[in-house]
Amino acid sequence: MDSTLLLSQALNGLGNGLIYFLTAVGFTLVFGLMNFVNFAHGAFFVLGAYAAFELTGRGWSLWVALLVAPFIVAAIAAIAERVLLRRMYRLAHTYQIVATLALAITVQEIVTLVWGANSFTLNAPESLSGTVDVGPVTYPWYRIFVVVLAAALTVLLWVLLERTTFGAKLRAGSERPDMIVCLGVNVFRLFSVTFALAAGLAALAGVLATPMRGMAPVTGTEVLGLAVVVVVVGGIGSFGGTLVAALAVAEVQSIAVVYAPAAGNVIVYVLMALVLLARSDVVMRRLSHA
Amino acid sequence: MPLAAPVCAVAGLAIFAPSYSLASTIVIYAIAALGCNLLLGYTGLLSFGQGILFGVGAFAAGLSFVHWDVQAPAGLLIATVAGAVVATVVGSLCILRRDVHFVMLTFAFASMFAYAVYLFKDVTGGENGLRGFPAMTLGAFGSTWLELDTGAVMFAVASVTFVAAYWALTRLTRSAFGATLMAIRENEDRAIAIGYPTMLFKLLAFTVSGLVSGVAGGLYAVFLGSVPDSALQLETSTMILVMTILGGTGSLFGSFLGSLAYLLLSHYLAPTWDRWQILLAAALLAVVLALRGGLWGGLRGGLAASVALVRGWVR
Numbered sequence: 001m002d003s004t005l006l007l008s009q010a011l012n013g014l015g016n017g018l019i020y021f022l023t024a025v026g027f028t029l030v031f032g033l034m035n036f037v038n039f040a041h042g043a044f045f046v047l048g049a050y051a052a053f054e055l056t057g058r059g060w061s062l063w064v065a066l067l068v069a070p071f072i073v074a075a076i077a078a079i080a081e082r083v084l085l086r087r088m089y090r091l092a093h094t095y096q097i098v099a100t101l102a103l104a105i106t107v108q109e110i111v112t113l114v115w116g117a118n119s120f121t122l123n124a125p126e127s128l129s130g131t132v133d134v135g136p137v138t139y140p141w142y143r144i145f146v147v148v149l150a151a152a153l154t155v156l157l158w159v160l161l162e163r164t165t166f167g168a169k170l171r172a173g174s175e176r177p178d179m180i181v182c183l184g185v186n187v188f189r190l191f192s193v194t195f196a197l198a199a200g201l202a203a204l205a206g207v208l209a210t211p212m213r214g215m216a217p218v219t220g221t222e223v224l225g226l227a228v229v230v231v232v233v234g235g236i237g238s239f240g241g242t243l244v245a246a247l248a249v250a251e252v253q254s255i256a257v258v259y260a261p262a263a264g265n266v267i268v269y270v271l272m273a274l275v276l277l278a279r280s281d282v283v284m285r286r287l288s289h290a
Numbered sequence: 291m292p293l294a295a296p297v298c299a300v301a302g303l304a305i306f307a308p309s310y311s312l313a314s315t316i317v318i319y320a321i322a323a324l325g326c327n328l329l330l331g332y333t334g335l336l337s338f339g340q341g342i343l344f345g346v347g348a349f350a351a352g353l354s355f356v357h358w359d360v361q362a363p364a365g366l367l368i369a370t371v372a373g374a375v376v377a378t379v380v381g382s383l384c385i386l387r388r389d390v391h392f393v394m395l396t397f398a399f400a401s402m403f404a405y406a407v408y409l410f411k412d413v414t415g416g417e418n419g420l421r422g423f424p425a426m427t428l429g430a431f432g433s434t435w436l437e438l439d440t441g442a443v444m445f446a447v448a449s450v451t452f453v454a455a456y457w458a459l460t461r462l463t464r465s466a467f468g469a470t471l472m473a474i475r476e477n478e479d480r481a482i483a484i485g486y487p488t489m490l491f492k493l494l495a496f497t498v499s500g501l502v503s504g505v506a507g508g509l510y511a512v513f514l515g516s517v518p519d520s521a522l523q524l525e526t527s528t529m530i531l532v533m534t535i536l537g538g539t540g541s542l543f544g545s546f547l548g549s550l551a552y553l554l555l556s557h558y559l560a561p562t563w564d565r566w567q568i569l570l571a572a573a574l575l576a577v578v579l580a581l582r583g584g585l586w587g588g589l590r591g592g593l594a595a596s597v598a599l600v601r602g603w604v605r
Contacts, residue, residue, distance in 0.1 A: 037390055037393075087579060088579075091578070093389055093390045093393070094334070094336040094393070095578050097336060097390075097393060098336070098531070098535055098574065098578050099574075099575055099578040099579065101528065101531075101574075102571040102572075102574035102575045102578070103571070103575070105567055105568075105570070105571040105574075106568055106571040106572070106575075109565045109567050109568045109571065110565075110568070112564070112565060113565050113568075117564075221524065225397075225401055225524075228394060228397060229398070232394055232398075260409065261408075262405050262406070262408040262409040263409055265401070265405040266402055266405045266406055266409055269398045269399075269401040269402040269405070270398075270402060272394070272398040273383070273395060273398040273399060273402070276387055276391055276394060276395050276398065277383060277386060277387070277395070
């Protein structure tokens with residue numbers, strides 16, 4: 001096999017993996033803290049991309065869209081959490097999944113209603129439109145930018161979770177939500193903020209991904225599937241695990257595309273099933289006291 | 291009389307449905323929803339694998355039509371067996387985990403099958419689906435009794451299957467076996483503590499669900515005269531789940547109502563309003579958050595209320 005092609009696919013996998021991570025980490029944070037399975041999580045990814053589409057369509061540059069779209073989606077998510085989703089936390093997981101599935105359908109239909117069913121793409125900013133030589137591979141600047149930005153955000157997120165009071169509350173809440181209430185933490189505000197953060201990160205991932213892969217209303221389903229795979233493979237509630245799993249899943253997909261396009265996705269889901277069957281004792285323990 | 295409800299349902303469709311083709315679709319999906327209901331409504335297992343079983347049934351029947359040139363009854367039998375076998379294999383792995391992890395396992399298997407359709411293009415036909423069926427006939431062992439060439443005959447075949455499946459599931463859910471499934475739904479740990487081998491019961495529920503969903507998939511292949519790639523996609527799983535929940539989980543007649551409501555809405559709204567699924571999603575949310583009994587629960591509640599009203603009036 002052509003080694004240049006493999007190298008370029010491996011680089012693609014790195015970028016995609018970091019985007020998967022930004023998407024999936026919100027899913028896992030929300031599940032860890034609120035014990036809430038959100039099958040509408042893919043909708044935030046799509047909404048972010050469409051917010052950017054709307055902004056760039058009104059003459060703003062992609063830079064502005066990249067900065068503003070996540071906040072728009074985070075605001076929408078915070079409102080949705082306050083009005084609707086909060087009612088679902090007490091439901092059994094089965095009902096949470098059905099209810100959020102209904103929400104995912106609703107968002108997909110509304111997006112189609114407003115922007116049409118066709119796919120679209122965003123152009124990379126003018127300053128990042130060229131290519132650069134990485135060893136033997138000629139690689140687009142935009143993809144390099146995505147890797148750098150996403151990696152920087154990953155580090156920032158780690159600092160936020162491990163080195164700030166907010167992060168400490170979040171981690172404590174994931175362990176014993178009833179206990180942090182006793183310690184005087186306003187747990188409802190913590191839920192809202194975490195939910196908005198999760199949505200904002202997914203939205204940012206959506207904007208970043210659009211110039212590379214295009215976007216359509218139905219993308220949400222595919223993205224949700226991948227987020228679920230990453231979260232399960234990485235171990236629910238684990239930051240490091242999610243990062244490693246996201247990179248592994250994206251690399252498997254990218255490399256498999258060279259040989260047989262559909263194989264990558266099949267392998268990824270086989271991996272997910274194997275992990276669930278093999279090491280879910282770790283996952284189960286987290287769940288039992290959540 | 292376990293037969294009265296499905297027979298009335300089918301007769302009502304024959305009289306009032308705008309076309310036999312719509313009536314057949316409603317009955318076929320009602321069978322699939324019955325299979326889903328046994329797992330979700332009676333055993334409390336939310337499975338995304340319902341589409342797999344339906345799709346496997348459809349592809350199994352389709353492949354037997356294309357390669358072995360069998361007639362419809364043999365194709366349906368193959369679909370039923372294939373559905374049951376796949377359900378048993380996939381189910382035996384999925385039931386090793388509980389709660390979210392169970393759901394996620396079924397999700398993983400459903401996605402695996404969905405992508406496998408495109409991986410094994412020369413078997414499944416990939417995006418084009420499976421085509422080139424011979425003319426559908428009813429018969430066996432070389433003799434042919436009836437051409438399946440009119441909508442009315444197709445509807446009759448689907449209806450007979452539906453009534454049979456409904457009757458069998460009514461008997462099953464009213465038996466000690468059904469009671470045990472409901473015990474597992476209500477509290478699995480307690481069922482284990484009492485001494486029931488709950489794993490075995492869950493596995494059997496999967497197998498039966500596979501039988502029922504498989505035959506529905508087979509009927510779908512016979513009805514269409516082809517198998518679209520969408521039959522094995524997640525959207526089919528979601529559709530069957532939505533029908534089951536909308537109609538009312540834990541009531542077999544609810545499955546028929548769910549299929550009826552879904553497909554009538556789609557039939558009347560889809561041509562003029564592309565985004566009719568918003569209504570569906572809203573209804574689904576309402577059922578989960580407020581009206582747990584679904585359409586059947588609502589209908590029964592309304593009926594009881596009006597009977598009480600009339601009684602008060604007469605007195």
